[in-house]
Amino acid sequence: MGAPRIGVLALQGDVVEHVRALERAGAETLEVRTPDDLARADALVVPGGESTTVIRLLDRFGLTAPIRQRVRAGMPFWGTCMGLIVAAHDVAGLAQPTLDLIDVTVRRNAFGRQVASAEVLLAIPALGGEPFPAVFIRAPWIERTGPQVEVLAQRDGHGVMVRQGNVLGTSFHPELTGDDRVHRYFLAMLARRAEPVEASPG
Numbered sequence: 259m260g261a262p263r264i265g266v267l268a269l270q271g272d273v274v275e276h277v278r279a280l281e282r283a284g285a286e287t288l289e290v291r292t293p294d295d296l297a298r299a300d301a302l303v304v305p306g307g308e309s310t311t312v313i314r315l316l317d318r319f320g321l322t323a324p325i326r327q328r329v330r331a332g333m334p335f336w337g338t339c340m341g342l343i344v345a346a347h348d349v350a351g352l353a354q355p356t357l358d359l360i361d362v363t364v365r366r367n368a369f370g371r372q373v374a375s376a377e378v379l380l381a382i383p384a385l386g387g388e389p390f391p392a393v394f395i396r397a398p399w400i401e402r403t404g405p406q407v408e409v410l411a412q413r414d415g416h417g418v419m420v421r422q423g424n425v426l427g428t429s430f431h432p433e434l435t436g437d438d439r440v441h442r443y444f445l446a447m448l449a450r451r452a453e454p455v456e457a458s459p460g
C-alpha cells in the first residue's frame with residue numbers, strides 16, 4: 259500500500275497553504291476539482307474561503323454527492339473555517355445548504371467581521387500541553403453539538419475544534435501558521451483507519 263494521498267478541495271480558498279502544511283507534515287497531496295480527483299484521494303481537506311460560493315461550486319462540479327458518499331463511508335475529512343461551515347449539519351439563522359457531515363450547528367462570522375480577525379493562543383489538550391496559535395478570520399463558532407461530537411477546543415465558551423469519528427472541523431486556520439500539529443493530528447486519524455473501524459450508526 260502506498261502513502262495515503264490527501265485531497266485538498268481546490269475550487270476556491272486557501273488551497274496552497276494547506277498543501278504546503280500537509281507536505282511539511284509528511285503527506286502526499288492532490289488538488290481536488292472533479293469526482294475523478296476525489297476518487298484518487300484517501301482523505302479530503304476543505305480549506306478556508308467563502309462557504310456560499312463553495313456550496314454552489316460543489317454542485318456545479320458534481321462533487322456534492324460523491325463527497326457525502328465517501329465521508330459517510332468513513333473517508334477522513336477535515337474542514338477549516340469555510341470547510342467546517344460546509345460540513346456542518348446546519349447554519350444558525352440561515353437557510354444555507356450544507357453537506358451535513360458532522361452533527362453541529364455553526365454560526366457564521368460569529369467572532370466579528372474582518373477587522374475582528376485575530377490570532378489567539380488556544381488550549382488543545384489533544385495536541386499536547388503547548389497552546390496552539392489559532393488564526394481566526396471571519397470565523398464561525400459552534401452553537402450546537404450532537405451527542406456523537408467531541409469538542410476538542412473552545413474560544414470564549416464556544417466550540418472551535420470538533421470531531422465526530424472520521425470528520426474533523428476547526429473554526430480557525432492551522433494552515434496559516436508554521437505549527438503543523440493539527441495537520442499531524444489529521445494524518446494520525448488516517449493512520450488509525452488502516453485498522454478495522456467500528457461501524458458508525460446511521
Ligand SMILES: NC(=O)CC[C@H](N)C(=O)O
Nearest residue numbers: 306307308309339340396
Ligand atoms: N476564513 C473563512 O473561511 C471565512 C468563512 C466565511 N466567513 C464563510 O462564512 O464562508
